[in-house]
């Protein structure tokens with residue numbers, strides 16, 4: 001076994017069938033989902049009870065340092081998706097389709113099949129419920145590619161929406177969200193992400209559709225929660241979004257550890273493990 005081998009999960013991998021039947025179970029647990037972008041974090045998640053890993057295009061923000069997700073390309077998603085698959089073979093893996101890769105029907109079908117196949121994912125996620133997106137969803141689900149929908153704040157449309165804000169706050173927005181959720185269900189999605197949606201409207205959508213809803217900034221009356229792992233662990237210097245309460249502060253921890261290590265470099269040499277390893281190799 002190489003020192004980089006993944007430890008198998010003891011938890012059974014979720015299937016789309018489990019998810020489609022989720023709401024039939026009166027004592028169902030909340031669905032847990034986190035984003036992930038790299039091999040070693042995927043190895044760690046593989047050993048936990050987490051239900052779903054999403055290789056989100058949020059990697060554009062937290063891994064690649066872009067201003068928004070619009071800059072993320074298909075090839076970039078492929079690199080991170082393959083790494084996560086290698087690290088977490090036992091988890092239900094969803095690949096986010098990046099901006100511009102499903103702007104037309106033919107291109108969308110082709111690119112969804114490509115990302116699903118090359119990353120050996122269990123599903124893909126598309127943003128919005130625009131007519132051509134619904135058509136792509138119907139076609140690819142018929143071809144064996146399960147799809148998760150995503151409505152509310154859809155970051156790839158941030159310019160068209162006019163910024164980041166909560167959805168469902170007025171009647172027109174509420175009605176639109178209810179309509180979109182129903183259209184996505186009809187098109188064949190197995191679950192729907194509800195991002196930044198007023199909590200009562202999120203609850204209403206959850207009661208309306210038979211597939212599970214997975215919320216992010218959409219209150220507690222949903223079927224599951226998804227978060228960006230870098231926000232949950234506070235990996236960066238900035239405050240995570242308001243709806244995310246970090247469970248750790250890895251940015252400070254790492255900074256402190258590296259600062260301490262740098263200080264040891266200026267201490268007089270001692271027979272540390274580092275020195276012994278160097279000796280072995282000389």
Ligand code: KIV
Pocket residue numbers: 035054055056057058059096193195216226227228
């Ligand atoms: O890209 C992403 O991380 C997402 C989640 C926030 C749902 O789409």
